[in-house]
Amino acid sequence: MGTMRIDGHDIPFQENDNILKAALAANIEIPYFCYHAALGSLGACRLCAVEVASVDPTQSPRVVMSCLEFARDGLNVSVSAAAARQVRQRVIEFLMINHPHDCPVCDEGGECHLQEMTVACGPPYRRYRGRKRTFTNQYLGPLVHHEMNRCITCYRCTRFYQDYALGDDLGSMRLRNEVYFGRFQDGPLTSPFAGNLVEICPTGVFTDAVFRQHFARVWDLETAPSICPHCSVGCNTLPGARDGTLRRMRNRFHPELNRWFICDRGRYGHQYSEHIDRPLTPRVRDEKVSYREALAAAAEQIKAARDKTSGLGSTREDLESNAMLQTLLNKLSGRFATFSDPQIETATVAAVAALQSSGGAPSLAEIEQADAALVVGDLTAHAPMMDLALRQAYRAGAKLAILHSGPSLLARFAATTLTVPPQEISAHLLRLHEQATAAPTAPTAPAPSNKHEKELADIAVYLTAAQRPVLIGVSETMAVPEIAAMVQLATALGSRAKLAYALPGANTYGTILLTPTTSTTAMLEAIESGQIQTLIVIGNDPLGDARLGTRWRAARRHLSTLIVLDCVATATAEAADILLPVAAWAERGGTFVNYEGRAQGFAPVFQRTEPLPNTVEVLADLAHCLELALPDAAAVLSNLFPGYQAPLPGTLGSALSAPPLTMQTGTTIGPASSAHPGHWQVALASWYGDDPLASYAPALMELAPAAAALIHPTAAFKEGIEDKKQVRLRGPAGTVVLPVQLNNDVAAGTIALSRVTLTQLGVGHGDLLELEHIS
Amino acid sequence: MEAVLTRHIEANAPLDLEAYRSVGGYRSLDAAFARKPEEIIEIVEAANLRGRGGAGFSCGLKWRLRDADAPRPRYLVCNIDESEPGTFKDRYLLYGGPHQIIEAVIVSAYALQAEKAVIFVRGEYGKGGHGLHRAIKEAEMAGLVGSNICGSGFDLQMEVHISGGRYICGEETAMLNAIEGLRPNPRHKMPRPSVKGLWQHPTTTNNVETLVNVPHILLNGADWFRALGINSGCGPKLFCVSGMVHQPGLFELPCGTPARELIFEHAGGLAEGRTLLGFIPGGASTAFLLPEHLDVPMDFDPVAKAGSRLGTASIIVLDDTTCPVQVTLNLMRFFARESCGFCTPCRDGIPYLAQILATIASGEGRAEDLVLLEELSGIIALQSFCAFAPGAMIPLISSLQCFHDHYESHIDTGCCPFDAVNKSGA
């Protein structure tokens, strides 16, 4: 848009850029504290002082704050001018008056912005002779450690926590040189994005409490570009390891995805790979064996039942591992599937088909630009960073509509919330489509309870009026009709509408591309009928499946050999005849395909002291023992996807060229064939720390909501159920006694239960259940 | 001069609506509604009414610069946060005459065509604020506030906001944040509050003393107002005198009255045998003046020419038993305490200065401390976010100039010379 001069260099700038932003974009260093690209300018720290020459040569130059001054054509700026340097030096001197001189033992040391700025611009000696001001720290929960004396009052933390992430339990209090950043009382931070405080704070006030427990100096950490393995968004991360153990996770900038932030599941979930029960030694039945022995035992079993071997891949395993297992089974003429629950599989295939046909899912950056959005399900729990992107849209004035059955953190920001039982979601979507097209197809779709007509009409109005509407569904709690209804709605809204689904695993999109037709039911039936004797499972937990765990456990008895490759101690790993522990994701390289279909590579970050082989290596070794020639993963993938090039870690990722999927039909969310009678509908009450891997992360799990049966107060009143009273729930897998918790975010006639409770009961989202009072 | 602003002020028993009307109150409403809003602005500008809140900006010009077509709703904010040390004039107006304030706000809001007025009252003036609130209710019942005031077609809602109680809340933009329920940090002044103020709507802020002049100007004309002042000053002015004088107090006198007359006649002069060391003319954030400045007219431009500011026209007197280093330390401690904590130079720099001053005052200062004070105060004054810190630096910088010898003697003798003198005198 124009050019200005900074210390003799011509610097281009965009309209409305301030001097600091334009300079940083041109790689010119101007020191700063309170400015942040995501939070904008504030003008509080006064470190970004520069000298600006006056247009009138007889006037002397002025020192201004570069973050508050618009860049202008022909502006002549000096960062190095003595006057500007003096201001920066004094600012540092002021900030260091009260700052503890504990750099040698401070956990921020080595990546402290204050330390860097002090070295770069500060005075070398201390002149202040008075006492220092001190603060009392707070307990902020298991994830973030608080050390207020280090604060330099840049307000970044509250601007992120309150203004950006819309949290409300951390703020600035008091005034003068006693401004305090914390909570009203000690207690765990409640925002799913609280961990970002660790990075947003330029000094060591907020530090990573998990990293602190097993601390290393940051310059000693091994790092490499990685991808978060905890959900389908695929945020870019930078793990840090030392002495063969993984210590911490940081955000890594991706301009279209997570940009400067990650969620707390992503930041703290990594502890699963250091879990005390992590399987590290191969095992054959009850005996610990060497890797070679375990491989030999596995090969022997497979040889014995050569054409009766099948494999179950996983949506949390990378593209390479799944593709290798599939190839191995092709050679063995066995079956290959990747889901443990066929209902979720069908829905996910439909979702990926819908994403492919709708012209591509919006990136997080695009979701932020939405001016209206419809969310179906609890987005925060399934794709936390999509939630954060929607919060940005909300801040910019977008209208949000939330259609959900159980607790949803986003509902607070919604212009319209429709809280309906799982089995009514689809009817609401169809009715919304009718409203949006204003041409009701006769006969009208099964009328949702009429009381929502007004809300649906409102949503239809702002979705149709929007320039950039976005529709996002949580595929794990949807079935094909719900997914199809969203596609229909998106089509009705026209090409400006964008459609996205939060999928149930880091590589779900990738595994669906490998197995485009549903295959789980067929595999399960083949096991039950004795056609399969040996099952190889990689990174999956069918025996721990919420809805079908019982059926899988029964089926397991038909298997002569269960071979499991995993890095967490799942129910399936525990039940394995042959267990081959494998490297966790940061210990190997691979590729995940995110919800947009973006394939992103992650690099091996470190080696354990006693390295474990990765899944691809184990499968290759197994093939070798079976005397099968297995191509390497790259060859397998380029065979599957024309022109495939492994996306390099640290790049922006790339789309895979794959033939389009077809959406199969299916029944709406509701009881499967194993239907259990009852008149309460079950809703999954998940939370942001909840995924199969992060549930092995101890610090994060401290925050897990206590097990309870969540019921809407009105429904509870009708049934004579009181808050906190115990009720008994009976499911196909077992009986559970839980306290009732009244919750306004639960639909009428619905009980919202955690994933753990669902597994204990053997029911899934949308199933029916009976509830008994305990007197 | 006959009292204008304080004529109907009853400090402990303010006139109620009826009594106020019986002495001619609310007459200016007719005078206002008979005119076009822009005519009122012209009259106020012609009267040369300058802001009484401290900066002395022309009231009429400020109103004219608020775009006449500004989008609605528009706000008028009346500032009674009065927290400047030495200043207690707005308190008189608030406690002694709430209806005069309401009248002033109505005609000023009419001139600005503002439909909402907020009167922001210092936290410690809670009782006065409640009295004002009751008076507004009275005026509402009488149809003087609300919709279609006196059949004029002009609507005005009026609210009292009692401050949480900090000096910084009196700063125009910090006050807007305070009214919105946010932290009272000042705002970046681009765009200006007259474009985007309260809740991002056009907002005009005036000190209460500025506004209470407006009804009188409307009734008596711009020429009458200008003629009330002397020595270049215009209109009546409330002066506060405190410190080492016989009769500290509030005096309504012609703007431009010399300091000598204020200190030695109206405030009763100094105690027996004392001589004047110096005085602060306009509240804590103005520069010290010396005995040689006693004849300077207390009006905006002459005081500025003498090197200080008229500010809130609140004189604080120092005599020869007052240690100027102690006085300056006292002021710095005040400003350190009242900093909003937003920007670094003010938040962390002023306590630093106070700490250095404390060492000097107690006789433990070093010669290089004076250089340090000068260096730091210069940076703080120039590089802070709002006008608070520059205001805080003014008395320090001028104290270092006016009383340099006193600072040196503290450092040279290792004690406060005034302590010794005052002790031996006692």
Ligand SMILES: Cc1cc2nc3c(=O)[nH]c(=O)nc-3n(C[C@H](O)[C@H](O)[C@H](O)COP(=O)(O)O)c2cc1C
């Ligand atoms: C730190 C600070 C404190 C202030 N406090 C007050 C105050 O208490 N009362 C007031 O009328 N103006 C105060 N002001 C001035 C206001 O910002 C504003 O300029 C004034 O209210 C405008 O009114 P006027 O033009 O009628 O003088 C303060 C300014 C600053 C920088």
Ligand code: SF4
């Ligand atoms: S805690 Fe950190 S981020 Fe917050 S104001 Fe202090 S230094 Fe800045």
Ligand code: SF4
């Ligand atoms: S100068 Fe002082 S009062 Fe003004 S913004 Fe800075 S810290 Fe706050």
Ligand code: FES
């Ligand atoms: S970065 Fe400009 S004032 Fe802080």
